Amino acid sequence: MPGTLDEQLTKYLTDVHSIEEQALRQLRTAPKIAGDPQLARTFADHLIETEGQERRVRERLEARGADLSKTKDLLGRAGAIGMLLFARSQPDTPGKLTAHAFSYEHMEIAAYDLLAIVADRAGDRETAEVARSIREQESGMAARLAAGFDRAVEAPSSGQLTDYLADAHAIEGQAIELLEKGQEIAGQSDLAHVFSDHLDETRSHQAVVRARLEEHDSAPSRLKDAVMRVGALNLGAFFALQPDTPAKLAGFAFAFEHLEIGGYEQLRRVAEREGDLETARVAERIIRDERAAAAAIHGQFDAAMDATLAAQGVA
Numbered sequence: 139m140p141g142t143l144d145e146q147l148t149k150y151l152t153d154v155h156s157i158e159e160q161a162l163r164q165l166r167t168a169p170k171i172a173g174d175p176q177l178a179r180t181f182a183d184h185l186i187e188t189e190g191q192e193r194r195v196r197e198r199l200e201a202r203g204a205d206l207s208k209t210k211d212l213l214g215r216a217g218a219i220g221m222l223l224f225a226r227s228q229p230d231t232p233g234k235l236t237a238h239a240f241s242y243e244h245m246e247i248a249a250y251d252l253l254a255i256v257a258d259r260a261g262d263r264e265t266a267e268v269a270r271s272i273r274e275q276e277s278g279m280a281a282r283l284a285a286g287f288d289r290a291v292e293a294p295s296s297g298q299l300t301d302y303l304a305d306a307h308a309i310e311g312q313a314i315e316l317l318e319k320g321q322e323i324a325g326q327s328d329l330a331h332v333f334s335d336h337l338d339e340t341r342s343h344q345a346v347v348r349a350r351l352e353e354h355d356s357a358p359s360r361l362k363d364a365v366m367r368v369g370a371l372n373l374g375a376f377f378a379l380q381p382d383t384p385a386k387l388a389g390f391a392f393a394f395e396h397l398e399i400g401g402y403e404q405l406r407r408v409a410e411r412e413g414d415l416e417t418a419r420v421a422e423r424i425i426r427d428e429r430a431a432a433a434a435i436h437g438q439f440d441a442a443m444d445a446t447l448a449a450q451g452v453a
């Protein structure tokens with residue numbers, strides 16, 4: 139059923155609303171596992187900001203005449219992009235928590251950028267303004283988390299270098315899955331090319347990480363353990379529930395790249411701390427690739443939204 143641009147805009151607003159509700163839940167528990175007073179305060183401050191964001195988005199929904207009791211029923215589905223990224227993951231160290239939070243902020247950045255694009259096209263200036271203003275808050279929070287990467291790996295329970303390497307290996311495995319399926323969904327498009335280029339890089343990242351892991355711990359059982367590790371995410375669930383639009387796929391992939399960036403930023407620091415300069419160099423090189431991939435994906439947001447709206451029969 140072709141929808142109108144107005145209906146689509148309300149749907150994206152509903153999405154970001156559910157993302158903020160999820161953020162509220164996460165931010166209420168995050169300070170307890172932050173393992174560091176400054177990091178805990180960063181989360182507590184963003185909780186207050188997030189309460190304001192949830193309210194502003196709700197007000198836009200109400201102004202557009204959306205029936206919140208009706209949209210409530212859709213939340214589980216509509217918010218898939220936000221829910222599933224973290225639904226299966228339970229960060230158990232300050233380092234993982236910080237990397238996941240960093241990624242979540244980028245998922246929000248993506249969601250608000252996409253919302254602003256739709257609001258512009260629908261001519262809803264107030265919603266576009268709200269989207270851009272909240273986006274700046276998310277971007278500020280992401281920067282504060284990035285500034286806290288040092289502190290996160292210094293916390294006593296931050297984990298060992300081999301843990302970080304094993305996680306990186308698992309995340310690259312998930313990235314391969316994301317990029318392969320993503321190519322199918324993106325169809326014949328520049329986004330598909332971005333995915334396919336990064337897929338080659340991702341395979342080589344995984345091989346390099348594996349080599350570093352072997353260098354550290356050649357015990358076959360331990361290595362097999364790391365290689366078999368499913369990782370924090372279950373992308374299968376993401377694709378089962380929401381394999382639908384290039385726009386959401388681009389937003390999700392953008393956030394995923396930042397999960398990788400957060401992980402490698404910490405791997406680099408832990409490697410330096412433990413005097414493994416080769417791993418630190420490897421991490422630095424991969425971070426550059428991940429950042430470039432994230433920027434390339436972000437550059438496709440407009441085109442991905444065009445393709446999404448066209449497929450939905452919206453002019």
Ligand SMILES: [Fe+2]
Pocket residue numbers: 158161188191246276
């Ligand atoms: Fe938010």
Ligand SMILES: [Fe+2]
Pocket residue numbers: 161184188243246275276279
């Ligand atoms: Fe946020």
Ligand SMILES: [Fe+2]
Pocket residue numbers: 313336340395398428431
């Ligand atoms: Fe990547």
